[in-house]
Each structure stands twice: as C-alpha cells, then as structure tokens.
Amino acid sequence: MLKLEMMHSEDDTEILDAFVQYLELGKLSNARWYIASFLSRQSTPSSRKATLESIFLNGLGDETIRYWSIIGIARVAGNLACEPLSRLALDESIELESRANAINQLALLSNQPFNRGLDRDPGNWKEAQLRTDELRRWIDHGFPLGDGLAPPPRDSSLDQPTTPLESAVSDLDRQLARIRFADPVNETNPANYLTLAGDSDIARIKRRWNLPGNYLEFLTRFSPFNLTCTLRLPRVESDLWLCGAGNLMDEQVGFAIDRETGDNLEDWPQNLVVIGQAFGDPFALDLSRAKGSEAPILTAEHGCGVWEFIEYAPSFLSFLKKIRVRD
Template sequence: MAQTIKQLREDLFSETNGNKFDKIKNKLIKGFSADSRREVIEIFIEYSKSGRLLHWRNFLLTDIIALVKENETAYSIFFQWTITKPELTYWGIDGLLKTQGEEAYETLSNLVLNKTLEVETRAKAMKSIAVHSKQPFDRNLPKDPGYWKIENLRIEELIHWQNQGYNQGNSYKAPNIHPNLKNPKTELEKAVYKLNDLLEKERKNNQDLSNPSNWLAIADESKIIEIEKKWNLPENYLLFLKNFSPINVFIDDDEKFFQGLSLYGADDLIKNQNGYSFNPVTGENLQEWPSNYIVIADAGADPYCIDIGNITNNDAPVYSSFHGAGEWEFEEYSKSFIDFLKDITE
C-alpha cells in the first residue's frame, strides 16, 4: 500500500539512520513533487530548520533549490534565513539567487566582503555571483570554489562592480574549434570526430566556461612552436595538438583506464612530463626514462606514451606502464596514435 505524504513526513522526522532518511526523502520527491511540489518543499524547509539529523539539514537545501522555481520569491525569506546560519550558508547562496535573482547581489557581495566568514563560503558567494551575473570573477579558477584560496577572491573587481550598479557581463566564449571537427575528412579527423562526440555529451551535462573542460580546440601557436623545438613528433599527433588540442579532457571510463584517462593538450604537454622523464625539483632528466617516450596521457598517473623513435607513415605506437612498481615496464597499447584515439571511444 502506497504511503501518503503525511506518513512519509512523519517517517522523515522520526528517522535516525541517514541511508533510510535518504530513501524516504527520495520517495517524497518522486511520488509527490509533481502534484504536491509546494507541500514537499515546506516539509524539507521545516526539516532544515528543526530536523534531528544535522547534516541532512544542509544536504536538503540542494533538493529544495531543485524544486523551487526561478524567481519564486515566496521562498526567498527562507533562503535569507539560511545565509545567517553558518551550517547552511554555503548552499543557501544558490537558493537566494534562484528566488531573488539580481536582487540578491548586494547581500551576496557582502558575504564575499565579510572577513569573518570561511574562505570557502566567501568563494562560493563570488562563484555564484559570477555565474549568475556573467561577470568574470571566476576566470581561470577551479570550478569548485572549495578549492579557491583567499588570494583568488577578486575583491577590488567586486567592489568596482558594486559601484557600477551590478551590471550584467558578457559571460565567456567557448574555445575556438577547428571547422574539420564537425566535417571530418581524414582518418585522424574521423577518430577525433568520435572523440568529440563523446566529450560533447559530457559538456552538455557539466560545463563551466570560466574553466572549460572536455574541449578539443585550436592550440595557441606559441605553444606549438615550443613543442616543435623540443621534440620531432609524428605528423598525426602534431596535427592533433595543433587543431584539436585537448582542454582539460578527462575520459571517465575506469573499466578501461585506471581512475579514468586525462588526455594532454598543447598547453600542458611539456609540463606533464614532470615526474616521468624530468625531475622538476632538481631540474634533471631522469636517466631511467626512455628518451623517445613522450607522455601524452595518464590514467591515475599510469603513463601512456607515444614513441617518437619509431615514426612510420606519419604516426607512432603508444606504450603504457604502471607507476610505482620500482621500474618502468612498458607494453605496446596501440599500433598508432590514431588507434589510441579509436580505442578511447570504443
């Protein structure tokens, strides 16, 4: 027999086990949020104020925010209250923005400027303001403001923005992509096309253009010149770096790659040799590393290397090894870089 919303509310408030609480909460959302959305919201709000599981008072805010509609001002009073409670402020910020919109800018700016608050909370306020206002306060910073440091807070820019009347910005432009990414002709481009199709799904689900991820973009020419001075790369791989350079590309497939695969781009190819062929502390090349192996990707620090000493038909094989085993023991992973790209998307 199906439980009523009243019965589930009683179960929610009496439950002391976190896992069981989560199941009850989800039953309320799935079973009643469509027809009784406001009643479900009020139950969650009541729990956030007085529920016995303290950590769930905080976690419920994300569900409340998801259920509340844009500019639904009836709930702004609740979110104004949450930002006065240290244990609720972090997530209450997004709720206040969703219900008040631009009217919340002054309140949230004051949170950023409040030196008595934790850096994480101040950073969250600045990040949320940046996303909503399309102002670049979050440029080149981690997507998660929990990783920001106090020096990352662009206080002077925020104050200037306040003085200008909280005007809307222009947001960020997407990375510049090569036209052949959408119109592949060569075997390399066809392999890249499939990779981009995989990455495009990730971008749709989770993308923050202040720090773009999972893009294949035209590389900065100066980076390519720097790379060409250092190595003689096979043409297929060099064209890949020039025209389809990975930007924070991560292949989330831990069945095939340990902890997923990070694919390097032109911006980070040289520096990511550190710890493999180069010791960044002593500034010395590591003698045990094969000089013809260039690390082009890693899976949980396990390197995937292209062998530039074995270039044939404009390509070269890719080798892999496990780290932390004492000695590097490389095995051929693919016959060519193009095959390596194909393997990623299979």
C-alpha cells in the first residue's frame, strides 16, 4: 500500500512528479486509483498545473482513474473543464457513476442546478436522474454561469427566537449552518435547512393525526429539508434521520404500515407516530400520553420480534434539545 503524504509547497514537486509518472506508466490499478484520488484533492503547485491538467484530461478516457480525473480536471482547469466533462456526461458508453460525477462537477463549476434534489453522492444517482436535456441546452448556450438555486424559505424566528421551541430550533439551525457554509454543493443543491412546510403537506398531516402543538408547529415552521449531515443523540449508537413535513407520512411505512398492502400493522401501537429513526430503530411521539402542547418520545430496537418501547425523552422539546450535528 502506498503511503501518500500531504504536499504543501513547491519543494514537494519531486513527490508530485513521481506520482504523475506512476499514473502514466504504473501497472498496479489499485495504486493508480489511490494516486489519482490523492492528486485530485491536493493544492497544485503552479509549476505543475499544466502537467496535472494533461494527466487528468487523459484520465477521462482511463476507466481505472476516470472518477478521480473528473474531480481533478474540474479543480485544476476550472471552467475550461466544462467542454470535456460535458462530452463525457453525454457519452452513454461511459459507466453511469462517472457520467453522474461529471454532471455533479459541472453543476459546481457553472452554478447550474443540474444536481438539485439529488443524493450528495453522485454514485447513488439513477440513469433517469441525469438531466441530460438541460445539459444539452446549457451547452448550446455556450456554458453560461448560473445563479444557483435559491435556498428554501426560513422562518424569521430562527435568527431572533423568543419562545422555548424557537430557541431550541434556532440552536439546531446554527449547527446546520456550519455544515451549509462548508458545503460547496449547497449553491446548486440546497441541503440541511429547516424550512416552512407546504400547506398541502400540513393539511395531509392534520387529516391523519391530532399532533401536539409543539411538534405540529415544528413541522409547519421548521420542517427538516434534505438533511444530509450527521445528526447524533446521546446514548444512541447510530445516526438520526429526522422527518420533515413532506416525508412524515412515508416514514410510517415499515413501522405502522405494511409496505405491500398499505394496511396498519397489528404489532405497531397506533398511538405512536414515527418522527425519525436511527438505523431502523424508531423514535415516536406517544399520542396517548399527549398533554397540552407536548407528548413523550419513545424508542425501541428493531429486529427483536416484538416492539419493546422505552421513553427516550419526556417531550418533543427535550428531544429536540438533545440533537447534535456532527461536523
């Protein structure tokens, strides 16, 4: 296994040259893959920029290092990479993962939202999700820079909270803001927001349940939107997935609702509303114990044959205060 050291100055050009030579002449595919991944993410000495640009450009035709060459050419060549990356993205003979990666890099280079609403990892994109028609129109117009995609609307109280709920949500939003600020994809594919919910989503939820006031207000004014960051809870080993207004109904499937028939599952207490999960372990509001604007949060381990619920938090507000965003 190669030990790849970080390069910080012009004095490291000998190391860079050795890596470049191995990319061109080396025989071990794994070693070439690791070198390409390393070089694609490093700052480039000005004296070697043209060399790396040539290596990455040639690498677009090399299946072993193509994925990292896409990232590398975008970083080293900037907007000059738009033309070769566009050709690759539209070439249906190229593997899907690389085409998706190219489209994602084009979105970052051009500030055009070709990646909007899609998984942060283009390796998870499906063929039908590639916006090739949009890409062709963009090419026809000469690769213009875009304005990105406007972030979802935020409630003003996130910046000036006055109530206990607003204060707890504002604290969570400040944690999410650190992730948003450091995320280059956020300009074209907004993520990790707490946003105003759609009226139709809230109407569907109200028809289904009589939710406690604090949780309903949370969904209405601060609905989680595309949370791709890592959320953690004390004493919980797995990451938390927190529902928003748009997917709360769907989140009941597999717990309260049969995936195949859509019927209620007999072993699930119908007084429990799943509001999130941690690797299959549900966190649910207990509506039977609702009091005023609150209800306790219960959890249970999945895969045990029977649901054995315990109280995790005495209220949704206390549950919310426990959530931490991991950088």
